[in-house]
Amino acid sequence: MKPRFPGYDVLQQAGSWDLVTAGVVLARLAPPPPLRFFTVDEERVARPLLDRLLAQDGPPEDESRIPVLEHIDARLAEGETDGWHHDDLPEDGEAWRRSLAALDEDARAVEGQHFWELKRRAQNRLLENVRTAKTWHELPASRVWNLWMRYACTGFYSHPSAWNEMGFGGPAYPRGYKALGLDRREPWEVREVDAEDPEPWARRVEAARQRQDSDHAAR
Amino acid sequence: MLPNDGSRTNHALRASMRRFDDEEELDLVVVGCGAGGAVLTQRLARKGWKVAALEAGPFWEPDRDWVSDEAGSHPLYWTEPRVIGGGDPVPLGSNNSGRGVGGSTVHFAGYTPRLHPSDFQTYTADGVGADWPITYQELRPYYEALEAELPVAGQHWPWGDPHGYPHSPHPVSGLGMIFQRGCQRLGIDVRVGPVAITNGRFGNRPHCIYRGFCLQGCKVNAKASTLITHVPDALAHGAEIRSGSMVRSIEIDDRGRASGVVYFRDGVERRQRARAVAVAGYAIETPRLLLNSACRQFPDGVGNDHDLVGRYVMVQGAAQTAGRFPEEVRMYKAPPPEVSTEAFYETDPRADYRRGYSVQCIGPLPITWAEHVVAEGHWGHVLREYLCDYVHWATLGVLCEFLPLPGNRVTLDEERDRHGIPVARFDYTQCDNDRALMRAGSQKMAEILDAAGAQDTVTIARYAHLVGGARMGAGPETGVVDRNLRSFAVPNLYVTDGSVLPTQGAANPALTIMALAARCADHLAGGAASA
Ligand SMILES: Cc1cc2nc3c(=O)[nH]c(=O)nc-3n(C[C@H](O)[C@H](O)[C@H](O)COP(=O)(O)OP(=O)(O)OC[C@H]3O[C@@H](n4cnc5c(N)ncnc54)[C@H](O)[C@@H]3O)c2cc1C
Ligand code: SF4
Numbered sequence: 001m002k003p004r005f006p007g008y009d010v011l012q013q014a015g016s017w018d019l020v021t022a023g024v025v026l027a028r029l030a031p032p033p034p035l036r037f038f039t040v041d042e043e044r045v046a047r048p049l050l051d052r053l054l055a056q057d058g059p060p061e062d063e064s065r066i067p068v069l070e071h072i073d074a075r076l077a078e079g080e081t082d083g084w085h086h087d088d089l090p091e092d093g094e095a096w097r098r099s100l101a102a103l104d105e106d107a108r109a110v111e112g113q114h115f116w117e118l119k120r121r122a123q124n125r126l127l128e129n130v131r132t133a134k135t136w137h138e139l140p141a142s143r144v145w146n147l148w149m150r151y152a153c154t155g156f157y158s159h160p161s162a163w164n165e166m167g168f169g170g171p172a173y174p175r176g177y178k179a180l181g182l183d184r185r186e187p188w189e190v191r192e193v194d195a196e197d198p199e200p201w202a203r204r205v206e207a208a209r210q211r212q213d214s215d216h217a218a219r
Numbered sequence: 220m221l222p223n224d225g226s227r228t229n230h231a232l233r234a235s236m237r238r239f240d241d242e243e244e245l246d247l248v249v250v251g252c253g254a255g256g257a258v259l260t261q262r263l264a265r266k267g268w269k270v271a272a273l274e275a276g277p278f279w280e281p282d283r284d285w286v287s288d289e290a291g292s293h294p295l296y297w298t299e300p301r302v303i304g305g306g307d308p309v310p311l312g313s314n315n316s317g318r319g320v321g322g323s324t325v326h327f328a329g330y331t332p333r334l335h336p337s338d339f340q341t342y343t344a345d346g347v348g349a350d351w352p353i354t355y356q357e358l359r360p361y362y363e364a365l366e367a368e369l370p371v372a373g374q375h376w377p378w379g380d381p382h383g384y385p386h387s388p389h390p391v392s393g394l395g396m397i398f399q400r401g402c403q404r405l406g407i408d409v410r411v412g413p414v415a416i417t418n419g420r421f422g423n424r425p426h427c428i429y430r431g432f433c434l435q436g437c438k439v440n441a442k443a444s445t446l447i448t449h450v451p452d453a454l455a456h457g458a459e460i461r462s463g464s465m466v467r468s469i470e471i472d473d474r475g476r477a478s479g480v481v482y483f484r485d486g487v488e489r490r491q492r493a494r495a496v497a498v499a500g501y502a503i504e505t506p507r508l509l510l511n512s513a514c515r516q517f518p519d520g521v522g523n524d525h526d527l528v529g530r531y532v533m534v535q536g537a538a539q540t541a542g543r544f545p546e547e548v549r550m551y552k553a554p555p556p557e558v559s560t561e562a563f564y565e566t567d568p569r570a571d572y573r574r575g576y577s578v579q580c581i582g583p584l585p586i587t588w589a590e591h592v593v594a595e596g597h598w599g600h601v602l603r604e605y606l607c608d609y610v611h612w613a614t615l616g617v618l619c620e621f622l623p624l625p626g627n628r629v630t631l632d633e634e635r636d637r638h639g640i641p642v643a644r645f646d647y648t649q650c651d652n653d654r655a656l657m658r659a660g661s662q663k664m665a666e667i668l669d670a671a672g673a674q675d676t677v678t679i680a681r682y683a684h685l686v687g688g689a690r691m692g693a694g695p696e697t698g699v700v701d702r703n704l705r706s707f708a709v710p711n712l713y714v715t716d717g718s719v720l721p722t723q724g725a726a727n728p729a730l731t732i733m734a735l736a737a738r739c740a741d742h743l744a745g746g747a748a749s750a
Binding site: 001004017018020021024025052053054055080081082083084085086087088091124127131146149150153154156157158162163165166167168169170171172173174175176177178179180181182183184185189191192194201202204205207208209211212 | 282283284285286287288289290291293296297298299300301302303304308310311312313390391392393396397428429430431432438439543544546547548549551552553584585586588589590593596598599600601602603604605606607608609610611644674675
């Protein structure tokens, strides 16, 4: 995926953020603490699961990876849920444990291998099956999917690297925004590359779909 | 909380706050300090009442406690356990209710429309919903007072009972421009406002800086929340706001009157005595508290003789549709509440549904925006591609008036919270009218976005604004409380929050909740509680 906002780095603005916000956001860049909630077996399933959900396809040692698993682990260890659960799904921590075990069961039943041993294409196939199933291992599939995506997206899209990718201006207190209106930017915001490079939106979505479908797991 | 000396929080006001003893019999104890609770407390403090509001959550200090960050704002919401069920379960937490002084007004968007006169008699006029035991005219002076107190900014309002606003409208962002452009091309009337956000300085409150974090608590203090409007005034007039105090039950004495509340503070169970009790804990926690207060006189919950407590809880159908535009919209700028239309608010005789909806602009931040894309079934590479395109998208939201139904209710679950109190279970299922309205509203948003030139759209089905659960009625068979919000069963027990709404209209509820609480205060100050 080609960067849409070349050179944009929201962290260059960190000096203008209030201290409390800066503290919370910059802490996300620190090396994550050891896992506390997930067992080793759960971790082995959860890592590739989250990588597929968020298309984080770089190698594990890649500096630019957003540590989503660690974010979820910390939340579940601290019981920081969203404040509700469905009556037909256990509370969030237990729902995570059960769904990870079920996913690995699928991998072994369908492919004869652990989930983490499969190629991306096979992993994606199993996941698409969960997304579109009605009941999955006696759990309401759409609610499991929603749970995974909710936690995954909160971890990913709270990270400044994700904001850079989307051109988001980030925390803006106390300075605020001055340039309101269409096609207007603050002096420090970067114009989207599309303006000079008019690749139609529909074609970009189609290309992303193809990336999703193809097995480009060369590893 | 905002002093004039340039510092940002009035610590002296809190330090000098009056503190009552548990043993002292107060004139009134209020449970919950959100929209309804804070206004009631402030009004009666001004009348010289001995009044304390017991609030489960913290007493916020915006500079110290709040951040301009989505994930970091998690502590603002009620995230203690709750169970949801029914045919169309409604997620709670961040999308629905707050916890702490100011309640949900801390993180509400700040839209402050009034209900329409027609909302007060939907049963008579349209054969659906329920008639209120009061009229619009009776509430109007309170709407006017609160619009001045918050204060509200917006253009002259042509719908319902036409009226103006004390502050002129805010400048319009890219998102608002898209909305206006689409409506203009379709001949739909739109207006800027009404929002409880200062436009220009207001007393010691600074101007909005258009940073778009209204739903994360406005650190600037430009957006009104009762934490910075009615609470400081209540303190200045001798009220106590007792934070960190989770009320477990209302105590009923041998004469069948409320004598105070039992609550937990720092893990210790305590009792606060009072001559009257007002419950204002939000549409989920208020029924939960009434049900958890079951006692000898009220074995099924206080005021629940007719099995009405917890029933008729409503949510507005709040689908959101986003459109993709060639221009950069950058919808995170400016307050998410800005422009709205009530052109579809009233029953359309040609439609196959009764009642209507309003359309407003919504500026989701990255995590929320991801939810929109996920709702379309996208994940992996496609999800990332959509998210990278964030600056091109503009989001509209509808508020559909869903009908009050007896089966949509709060009950007690077997699960208990850390205090050992049974948690609330909320079951919700839409009726056919609800579904038809949500379809119509979603279609209208798509039409507006198409007319504005959208190249692609995504839609998410959502709900917003829980109300009901202890509805006002003409008599004990139809309501938990009467027209003055007094419980039919217990003469000195009041409910003063969104739970009392018999119907909800297609307007955001906070202003109406505050107006009802202010009206109840006048009734109480007239000597009612000692009756
Ligand atoms: C994201 C979001 C955006 C919104 N935007 C708008 C908007 O633009 N316009 C609008 O009009 N409305 C909006 N709302 C809704 C609005 O905020 C609520 O309808 C309103 O604040 C409800 O008022 P209330 O008095 O019923 O309860 P709340 O304001 O929620 O107050 C209830 C308080 O009671 C406390 N409490 C509960 N139980 C207990 C107990 N047992 N003991 C002690 N304390 C207790 C809670 O901690 C809370 O502080 C929004 C809501 C959300 C979540
Ligand atoms: S946009 Fe304005 S009102 Fe909203 S949080 Fe920012 S400063 Fe406050």
